[in-house]
Amino acid sequence: MREAHDEDFTNEDLRLLDAVRSDVALGLRRTARNGVGGHEGTGPGIVTADEMGAPIAMTPEAERFLSDLWLCPFNDHGGAWSLPGEAYMVVMMARARAQDRRRIPASTRLVGRSGRWLTLRGDCTVTEGGDVSEIVLIIGESIPSEILPIRALAYGLSARERDVVGALLHGSSTAQIARRLHISEHTVRDHVKALLSKTGTASRAELVSVLTLA
Structure with a gap:
């Protein structure tokens, strides 16, 4: 926010906003869907760090999410923040991506101590000379489409089985799946x-829940 007497946003401010806008928008949509007073952590948390990965500032949501990670639990000793190992790794990947201009993914997904899946993404703001200015870490609850590939691999699902699950996620019927995948309804049922056998589930609804819910 800017008051009337404040300075305008700088180019660096605008780059930072551009880096986090999609994740902030996702958090706002989730908050609107869950309603005011929903459970903690529905929106994304944001951490800004310097070029060495040392945290500068973070939102309360980020602090809650970081406290849920396994490695090097988040703590605050005498006012000095330290990032958990997983979060620091993403921050360093974001820096390497900005410095080397490589298209390496600065993101990861993992299960917190609470049992919920979390997604961490990193990005950077850079100066006009191309030097890293600040690193931004966005952390939030994973959405079903982010969890599905990991659990599909864990259960040993084939490529075609993953296609069927993807269709089930959209509520497709047997006939709709058959048309979409150009296979027979009998093959869909198979x-x-x-x-159901691989995941130990008894219904399509339970199957989708097991594969996608954090």
Whole structure:
């Protein structure tokens, strides 16, 4: 926010806003969907760090999420923040990506101590000379499409079985899945039967829940 007497946003401010806008928008949509007073952590948390990965500032949501991570639990000793190992790794990947102009993904997904899946993403603001100015870490609850590939791998699902699950996520019927994947309805039912067996579930709803819910 800017008051009337404050200075305008700088180019660096605008780059920072551009780096986090998609994750902030996702958090706002989730908050609107869950309503005011929903459970903690529905929106993303944001951490800014210097070029060495040392935290400068963070939102309360970020502090709650960081406290849920496993490695090097987040703590605040005498006012000095330290990032958990997983978060620091993402921050360093973001810096390397900005410095080397490589298209390496500065992100990761993992399960916190609470059992919920969390997604961490990193990005950087840079000076006009191309030097890293600040590193931004966005952390929030993973969405189903982010969790599905990991659990599909854990359960040993085939590529076609993952296609069927993707269709089930959209509430597609057997006939709709058959048309979408250009296979017979009998084959769809066979895939669903195999999916239920591999995941130890008894219904399509339970199957989707096991594969996507944090």
